[in-house]
Amino acid sequence: MIETAVDGGVTRVTLDRPARRNAFTESGLRGLRSAVTGAETPVVYLSGAGEAFSAGADLEVVGRLDHEEARAFARLGQSVAAAIEEAEAVVVAGIDGxxxxxxxELALACDVRVATPAATFAETGVSLGLFGAWGGTARLPRVVGEGEAMDLALSGRTVDAEAALRMGLVSRIVDEPADVAHEIAANDPTALPVLKRLMRDDADRAVQHAREADAFADLVEANAADISW
Known part of the structure; x- marks a missing residue:
């Protein structure tokens, strides 16, 4: 489900599973991790094919997982988000839809998040007795603040691009997010990774991630019969 192409100083990584709203299976997650970590350009631009950025985990996959498999799936998603966050390249998410x-959660791991006017955001897992377990419980409060994060996660409500901009979930609303990736790539390629590394320097989240994966696995096991679109 991952397509890559190099465009000047930008590697374009496209989530290309539009029939499932670019929802992730295990192989899709691994493919994304490989695409980001294997990029040789100073900037990676991440976007979705079709009408959505990504629906997140494929619930047809999640609903079949046992407790240990659910924990492993959460840990895989966490590793992909961490790879995005720790990549040498600057990763720009272009959210359209x-x-x-x-x-x-994967967008939260990116260094820059840019939306089109059509973008919408929601942490809908709570309505299914779940939550996002790819590092979002740590990253969302860090990005938007604890109050906004609690509201989004506990209500499951949908916010539009303007609301996302106000809370800091995205930094810009533009018609063509890829232009922002090229704007960044036009700068000195030696400075970009240094700036990214310094601004990403924070405390270890390993314990938080382990607890998150365990809690996710518990909920998948408890609510397996009800997990579906």
């Missing part, structure tokens, strides 16, 4: 659950 819906981002849901894990789609929001």
């Amino acid at each position: 819906p981002a849901r659950g894990g789609g929001v």
Whole structure:
């Protein structure tokens, strides 16, 4: 489900599973991790094919997981988000259309998030007795503040691009998000990774991630019969 192409100083990584709103299976997550970590350009631009950015985890996959498999799936998603966050390249998310659950979490791991006017965001897992377990419980409060994060996660409500801009979930609303990736890539390629590394320097979240994966696995096991679109 991952397509890559190099465009000047930007590697374009496209989530290309539009029939499932670019929802992730295990192989899709691994493919995304490989695409980001294997990029040789100073900037990676991440976007979704079709009408959505990403619906997050494919619930047909999640609903079949047992407890240990659910924990492993959460840990895989966490590793992909961490790879985005720790990549040498600056990763720009271009959100055009819906981002849901894990789609929001992967966007949160990106260095820059840019929306089109059509973008919408929601952490919808709570309505299914779940939550996003790809590092979102740590990243969302860091990005938008604890109050906004609690509201989004506990209500499951959908916010539009303007609301996302006000809370800091995205930094710009533009018609063509890829232009922002090229704007960044036009700068000195030696300075970009240094700035990214310094601004990303924070406390270890390993314990938080382990607890998050365990809690996710518990909920998948408890609510397996009800997990579906």
